[in-house]
Amino acid sequence: xxQRATDAxxxxxxxxxxxxxxxxxxxxxxxxxxxxxxxxxxxxKSVRRQVDILEEELI
Amino acid sequence: xxxxxxxxxxxxxxxxxxxxxxxxxxxxxxxxxxxxIAYGDGYSVCDNCRKPFRLDYIKKPPIADFHADLASWxxxxxxxxxxxxxxxxxxxxxxxxxxxxxxxLTALSHYTEFMAIxxxxxxxxxxxxxxxNHITPDAAAExxxxxxxxxxxxxxxxxxxxxxxxxxxxHDIRGIAxxxxxxxxxxxxxxxxxxxxxxxxxxxxxxxxxxGSGHKSMAAPAPSxxxxxxxxxxxxxxxxTAVKGDQTGRTFGIKxxxxxxxxxxxxxxxxxxxxxxxxxxxxxxxxxxLAKSRVIxxxxxxxxxxxxxxxMPRGHTLTRIDTRESFDRVAETHKKRGFFFTSALGKRxxxxxxxxxxxxxxFNTYGMTKAQAGYTASVFLDIARENGLAVND
Numbered sequence: 001x002x003q004r005a006t007d008a009x010x011x012x013x014x015x016x017x018x019x020x021x022x023x024x025x026x027x028x029x030x031x032x033x034x035x036x037x038x039x040x041x042x043x044x045k046s047v048r049r050q051v052d053i054l055e056e057e058l059i
Numbered sequence: 060x061x062x063x064x065x066x067x068x069x070x071x072x073x074x075x076x077x078x079x080x081x082x083x084x085x086x087x088x089x090x091x092x093x094x095x096i097a098y099g100d101g102y103s104v105c106d107n108c109r110k111p112f113r114l115d116y117i118k119k120p121p122i123a124d125f126h127a128d129l130a131s132w133x134x135x136x137x138x139x140x141x142x143x144x145x146x147x148x149x150x151x152x153x154x155x156x157x158x159x160x161x162x163x164l165t166a167l168s169h170y171t172e173f174m175a176i177x178x179x180x181x182x183x184x185x186x187x188x189x190x191x192n193h194i195t196p197d198a199a200a201e202x203x204x205x206x207x208x209x210x211x212x213x214x215x216x217x218x219x220x221x222x223x224x225x226x227x228x229x230h231d232i233r234g235i236a237x238x239x240x241x242x243x244x245x246x247x248x249x250x251x252x253x254x255x256x257x258x259x260x261x262x263x264x265x266x267x268x269x270x271g272s273g274h275k276s277m278a279a280p281a282p283s284x285x286x287x288x289x290x291x292x293x294x295x296x297x298x299x300t301a302v303k304g305d306q307t308g309r310t311f312g313i314k315x316x317x318x319x320x321x322x323x324x325x326x327x328x329x330x331x332x333x334x335x336x337x338x339x340x341x342x343x344x345x346x347x348x349l350a351k352s353r354v355i356x357x358x359x360x361x362x363x364x365x366x367x368x369x370x371m372p373r374g375h376t377l378t379r380i381d382t383r384e385s386f387d388r389v390a391e392t393h394k395k396r397g398f399f400f401t402s403a404l405g406k407r408x409x410x411x412x413x414x415x416x417x418x419x420x421x422f423n424t425y426g427m428t429k430a431q432a433g434y435t436a437s438v439f440l441d442i443a444r445e446n447g448l449a450v451n452d
Contacts, residue, residue: 024073028407028409
């Protein structure tokens, strides 16, 4: 059992959910402000980190 | 894009500004979406269900606390979550109404209130609305008197909507409850368009039952809702089972009959719970929601011939509008007929208006950002100008 992989899976889905909500709040044009872009960048960086963990644990 | 087999991935709220009159208050918060991911399996909330084996006693996840918090938030004594407001109506009818009893509702009542009354074999009697589309205490009193005369007994229950689904108008609930109570008639407050959207106190309203809709106004998955009541009626509405199997002698503990034992499981209750902290916060920002709504109302009223059929100034984000003298005039000669309007809205990323509607229709601005409100207002004006309608700047 890899608790680390399972946590990384859920964490990545949760982070992607935050991005989903950003899309909703910026619909329909999805033109993000500088602040929103910064937030999106942070979220994407965190998602990548979680995907890296999944790769480390599973592959 | 498909999410499974022939099932399309629904992306309405990611790609457009949704103004569907019934959908906007039920859109999930990020936390509710996360809860849905984690609790999608059928009996997911039952991992730690221990004696006395009832949903509202489960401590992990904190469903028991959630029930207590809901009751206290609504300033009522007891609350249960149910699969939609309609099941709340039904539970109250099941406890309070006998076959053949007259039950009062209103000319603006939702069809599910009628269904709840019919489900127990009772007889619906409507309070008429006045010329301004309001249900008044005077009309309630006249209806009660009429029912007593014609049916030979007092109504067993009175339903009234805090805000009705047809016009989004507020009604004098305190006044109506006072009248009903003077005849000893308990009052059910239908908060499908208020609970989770704006502050509601059952105690301040003076009602005996508060019904809320999770999927309509509490940012929760469907079907979800709540029924709250006072200490006086909790024992009746939430009566526990008393039957015994005649062959096996089995009994069923403290399962509640009107709740069919346990009610909301899995994603519905967990989504509702996850959104609840945000819901408690958002009801306090109701004035901001009305301000955003005004931006759009002002734009629509600037289009010559357009009329708002709901109360003005608006006291709710759900609005009924008459565009027979504006957008419907365009539809008369447009090659797409009535579909030109929703087609134009769709191209600009506005969803939720019934396709083909150009006469009398409804929309709801709840939950959009300020930027989205400004954009929506500009879209209505652009469509009007593009189609030769006069716009008063």
